[in-house]
Amino acid sequence: MTARPANAHQARLLRLLRDGGPNSRAELGDRVDLSRSKLAVEIDRLLETGLVVADGLAASRGGRRSHNVRLNSELRFLGVDIGATSVDVAVTNPELEILGHLNQPMDVREGPVAVFDQMLAMVAKLRDSGVAEGFDGAGIGVPGPVRFPEGVPVAPPIMPGWDGFPVREALSQELGCPVMVDNDVNLMAMGEMQAGVARSVGDFFCVKIGTGIGCGVVVGGEVHRGTTGSAGDIGHIQVEAEGRPCPCGNRGCLEAYFGGSALARDAEAAARDGLSAELSARLETAGRLTAEDVSTAAAAGDGTSLDLIRDGGARVGQVIAGLVSFFNPGLVVIGGGVTGLGHTLLASIRTQVYRQSLPLATGNLPIVLGELGPAAGVTGAARLISDHLFSPA
Numbered sequence: 001m002t003a004r005p006a007n008a009h010q011a012r013l014l015r016l017l018r019d020g021g022p023n024s025r026a027e028l029g030d031r032v033d034l035s036r037s038k039l040a041v042e043i044d045r046l047l048e049t050g051l052v053v054a055d056g057l058a059a060s061r062g063g064r065r066s067h068n069v070r071l072n073s074e075l076r077f078l079g080v081d082i083g084a085t086s087v088d089v090a091v092t093n094p095e096l097e098i099l100g101h102l103n104q105p106m107d108v109r110e111g112p113v114a115v116f117d118q119m120l121a122m123v124a125k126l127r128d129s130g131v132a133e134g135f136d137g138a139g140i141g142v143p144g145p146v147r148f149p150e151g152v153p154v155a156p157p158i159m160p161g162w163d164g165f166p167v168r169e170a171l172s173q174e175l176g177c178p179v180m181v182d183n184d185v186n187l188m189a190m191g192e193m194q195a196g197v198a199r200s201v202g203d204f205f206c207v208k209i210g211t212g213i214g215c216g217v218v219v220g221g222e223v224h225r226g227t228t229g230s231a232g233d234i235g236h237i238q239v240e241a242e243g244r245p246c247p248c249g250n251r252g253c254l255e256a257y258f259g260g261s262a263l264a265r266d267a268e269a270a271a272r273d274g275l276s277a278e279l280s281a282r283l284e285t286a287g288r289l290t291a292e293d294v295s296t297a298a299a300a301g302d303g304t305s306l307d308l309i310r311d312g313g314a315r316v317g318q319v320i321a322g323l324v325s326f327f328n329p330g331l332v333v334i335g336g337g338v339t340g341l342g343h344t345l346l347a348s349i350r351t352q353v354y355r356q357s358l359p360l361a362t363g364n365l366p367i368v369l370g371e372l373g374p375a376a377g378v379t380g381a382a383r384l385i386s387d388h389l390f391s392p393a
Contacts, residue, residue: 003049004393009042014390022055022070078138081377084108084211089122090378091131100131111161135177137389139381141184148229151181157248180384186223187380189216194383196371204331209338211260237319258312260291267294276304295340309341310348317352324357335370
C-alpha cells in the first residue's frame with residue numbers, strides 16, 4: 001500500500017492502533033483531542049485509504065454500541081538487522097508482531113553487495129514461506145554511523161566498503177517499497193521501547209555490546225540521533241589516554257578494551273600466556289576464541305574469564321556513569337551478543353555506575369538486560385518504517 005495519513009490526527013490514530021491493537025471509535029475518542037464528529041471524519045478517511053478496516057461492534061459501554069476498527073491485517077513490514085557477524089531478517093504484521101524470523105552468520109566486511117545478496121535471499125525465503133507476498137515498507141539497521149535522512153553510512157569503522165553507499169536507495173529499488181535506514185543500536189532501543197523492557201519509559205539508554213559498543217539515546221519517547229546522526233557512538237569515547245589502538249584510528253577507545261572482538265583477543269592472549277587452562281584447551285581445539293568461549297569458561301568457574309568480564313564491565317560502567325550523570329535517564333538497558341556473559345557483566349557495570357554517578361541520578365535507576373534478544377533489532381526496524389509510513393506524507 002502506498003497510502004499515507006493526510007494529517008497529524010490520522011497519524012496519531014494509526015500509531016494508537018499499531019501499539020494498542022484493534023480498538024473502538026469511542027475508546028480512540030477518549031485518547032485523542034478531537035470532537036466526535038471530527039474523529040468520525042478522520043476514521044472514515046482512513047477507512048477509505050485501506051490502511052484501516054472495520055472490525056465489528058465493540059463491547060457495550062452503555063447506550064449505543066461503538067464500532068471497532070483495526071489496521072489492515074494485510075500490511076507487512078520487513079525488519080533487517082545487519083550486525084558485524086550476522087544478519088537478522090523478520091516480517092511483521094501491522095501491530096509489529098513477528099510472523100517470520102531468520103538469522104544467518106555473515107561478515108559485514110564483505111561489503112554491501114555481498115551482504116545484500118545474502119539478505120535478499122533470506123527475504124525471498126520468508127516470502128516463499130507464505131508470511132508475506134510483498135512489503136509495505138522496510139527498516140534496515142547497520143552497525144555504524146548513518147546520515148539518517150539519506151540512509152547512507154558515514155565512515156563506519158568496522159564496515160570497509162560501506163562509506164557513502166546509498167543503502168536506502170538501493171534497497172528501495174530491490175524491495176519495491178519505502179526503506180528507512182538507521183544505526184543498529186538505535187533500532188535495538190526502538191525495539192525494547194516497542195515490545196521490551198523499556199515499554200513504559202520515555203528517557204533511557206540502550207547500550208549494545210556486540211563486536212563493538214554503541215548506545216541508543218531515547219528522549220521523550222523518541223530516538224535522539226544528533227545533528228548528523230552520530231549520537232550515542234560511545235564505543236569511541238576514550239577510556240585510557242594514549243591507550244590501545246582502535247580501528248577508528250584513535251587510541252584508548254572503549255571498543256579497544258571491550259566488546260566481542262576485544263574480549264576474544266584478550267582471551268586468546270591469556271590462553272597463550274598459560275593463565276587459563278580452560279581457555280588454553282578451547283584455543284587448542286578451535287584455533288581461535290570467541291566471546292561465547294569466555295562466557296562458557298566463566299560459567300564453569302574459570303577465574304581468568306571472570307576477570308576479563310569484570311574488567312570489561314568496569315570499563316563500560318565507567319563510560320555509562322558519565323552519561324548517567326550528564327543525562328539522568330530513567331533506565332539503562334544492556335543488550336547485544338556479549339550479553340550472553342550475563343549477570344557477571346551486568347553486576348560489574350552496575351557497580352561502576354552506582355559508585356561513580358551522583359546519588360540523585362542513580363537512586364532509582366534500573367540497569368537491566370534487554371528482554372527481546374535478537375528480536376530487538378528487527379522489531380525496532382519495523383517500528384522505524386511504520387513510524388515513517390504512519391506520518392503525514
